[in-house]
Each structure stands twice: as structure tokens, then as C-alpha cells.
Amino acid sequence: MSGNLNQSEERDERLLRRARAARAAGDVAGEREAITRLIEPYWNWGRSIAYGKIGGVDDPAADAEEIAQDLLRRLAQLLRTKLEFDTSFRGVAAANLNFAIKDYWRRSARTRSKPVDPGELVAIDPRPPVPSAGETAADLDSYFxxxxxxxxxxxxxxxxxxxxxxxxxxxxxxxxxxxxxxxxxxxxxxxxxxxxxxxxxxxxxx
Missing domain, CATH: 1.10.10 (Arc Repressor Mutant, subunit A)
Structure with missing residues (x-):
């Protein structure tokens, strides 16, 4: 991967390395902690993007949170099978968010897509930037x-x-x-x- 990684991508790579090392060592608790820290910021990130894409629905705030939770489920499921990707983890999250939003619109037809490994993604610009872990922790604190x-x-x-x-x-x-x-x-x-x-x-x- 390119050495010109921004701070969020560097954080993702560091946590992916930690998760891989823990999995190789059979350290279940360490792997769980690394994966949890890796995907937590993407809840707020996914919610922000989803909110901007589902305008006109009755309750966009609640539905955007539903999409964000679906995104975290997809990422967690994907990470249970692999911890190395050909693109940045941010790109992986962007691709899965795209499918989560599509599933949101398809839900009445019960048509669901699968978690994806977007190994050939090259031009995704998943704005806005990933929030800090502290910002996401504040969001989760209200629930917990x-x-x-x-x-x-x-x-x-x-x-x-x-x-x-x-x-x-x-x-x-x-x-x-x-x-x-x-x-x-x-x-x-x-x-x-x-x-x-x-x-x-x-x-x-x-």
C-alpha cells in the first residue's frame, strides 16, 4: 500500500496488524480488542454518509443509525474471515457502506447483498473523514x-x-x-x- 497514508489509514493499518498478530498467537481477547477499536469509528462515519443519502424518508436520523449498525455487522463478519486487504480498510468500509445503503432500499423485497472484499477498488473517496475513536466513544457512551x-x-x-x-x-x-x-x-x-x-x-x- 502507498506510504502516503493519512492518520486514519495509519490507525487502521496499525490495528489490523495487531489483530493479525493476536489471531496468529491465538490471543482471542487481543484480537477482539483490536477489531473492536478498528471498526468503532466507522459507525459515526457511516451514519453521517448514510444520513446524506437517504433524504426524504420519515426518520432519516434513526434510519441512518440503522445503516451504520448494518455496516459494523458487515465489517465484523468480514474480519472474522480475513484481516488483509488489497485496498485500505477505509475503502473496504466504503464499499460495504454502499451495499448497506442499497440493502436499506431493498429491504422490503428481502434482497440482501453479502459483505465484500473490494480488492479492485481504486477510486473511492469515502468522505467525510473518519472521526476519532474519542468521538465515536462519546456516541456509544449514550447507549451503554x-x-x-x-x-x-x-x-x-x-x-x-x-x-x-x-x-x-x-x-x-x-x-x-x-x-x-x-x-x-x-x-x-x-x-x-x-x-x-x-x-x-x-x-x-x-
């Missing part, structure tokens, strides 16, 4: 306020890493039923903490 550390870990596994309830149960040494019970409690708390304008429905139902 009031959650215990364990609940926050479960929420990250479900919403950010897109793990199944069975995978979460295995990761945390819990029974599947306990995960379901905890998740319903987490969703209730997150609804109560959701910013004004966010649609009150469960986007991550088990």
Missing part, C-alpha cells in the same frame, strides 16, 4: 450508560462483533438461556438510554 462492564462486553460481542448467542455463551462461560436473559435486559437499558430521535425498536433481537 448504565450498563455494567459485563453487559457492555456482551453488547459489544452481539452488536459490534456480530457473534451469535451461542458463541457469546461459549466466550463468557455462560448458558445460552442466561445470554438470552441478559440480552433482553441490555436491550431494555439501551432503549432507555437511546438519544432522542432513535427509533424505539430492538435492532439486535436474539
Amino acid at each position: 450508560a448504565g450498563l455494567s462492564e459485563r453487559e457492555q462486553a456482551l453488547a459489544h460481542d452481539r452488536l459490534v462483533l456480530d457473534l451469535s448467542p451461542a458463541e457469546i455463551a461459549q466466550r463468557h462461560g455462560m448458558k445460552r438461556g442466561a445470554v438470552d436473559t441478559a440480552w433482553h435486559r441490555i436491550v431494555k437499558k439501551m432503549r432507555e438510554n437511546a438519544p432522542t430521535g432513535v427509533r424505539e425498536r430492538d435492532r439486535g433481537a436474539v
Whole structure:
């Protein structure tokens, strides 16, 4: 890749290297932390772009957040299978955001595209720039306020890493039923903490 990387791209490359090293060493916790930090800023970035592309809908703010969450699910799913790409991770995110927006319009027809590895992308200019991790953390804090550390870990596994309830149960040494019970409690708390304008429905139902 070009040595003329901007600060966001350098950050992405650093976290991808860290995730690859952790995966090679069998360090599940280290890999999870690196991937979570890698994709978190793209929630705010994806929401900003989506908001500008879906004007005219009844609730663009809530729908843009839905698209951003879909983007994070796609990126997490893709990163579970590979951690090296022929383009910048920002380009990977831009391609997946494009498909997430298309799926948003197609949803009534139940037509869904798959996460993509845009190895041949050359001319994507995914503006606006990626926000800092601190800015994204502030966005997520409004949802996670009031959650215990364990609940926050479960929420990250479900919403950010897109793990199944069975995978979460295995990761945390819990029974599947306990995960379901905890998740319903987490969703209730997150609804109560959701910013004004966010649609009150469960986007991550088990």
C-alpha cells in the first residue's frame, strides 16, 4: 500500500496488524480488542454518509443509525474471515457502506447483498473523514450508560462483533438461556438510554 497514508489509514493499518498478530498467537481477547477499536469509528462515519443519502424518508436520523449498525455487522463478519486487504480498510468500509445503503432500499423485497472484499477498488473517496475513536466513544457512551462492564462486553460481542448467542455463551462461560436473559435486559437499558430521535425498536433481537 502507498506510504502516503493519512492518520486514519495509519490507525487502521496499525490495528489490523495487531489483530493479525493476536489471531496468529491465538490471543482471542487481543484480537477482539483490536477489531473492536478498528471498526468503532466507522459507525459515526457511516451514519453521517448514510444520513446524506437517504433524504426524504420519515426518520432519516434513526434510519441512518440503522445503516451504520448494518455496516459494523458487515465489517465484523468480514474480519472474522480475513484481516488483509488489497485496498485500505477505509475503502473496504466504503464499499460495504454502499451495499448497506442499497440493502436499506431493498429491504422490503428481502434482497440482501453479502459483505465484500473490494480488492479492485481504486477510486473511492469515502468522505467525510473518519472521526476519532474519542468521538465515536462519546456516541456509544449514550447507549451503554448504565450498563455494567459485563453487559457492555456482551453488547459489544452481539452488536459490534456480530457473534451469535451461542458463541457469546461459549466466550463468557455462560448458558445460552442466561445470554438470552441478559440480552433482553441490555436491550431494555439501551432503549432507555437511546438519544432522542432513535427509533424505539430492538435492532439486535436474539
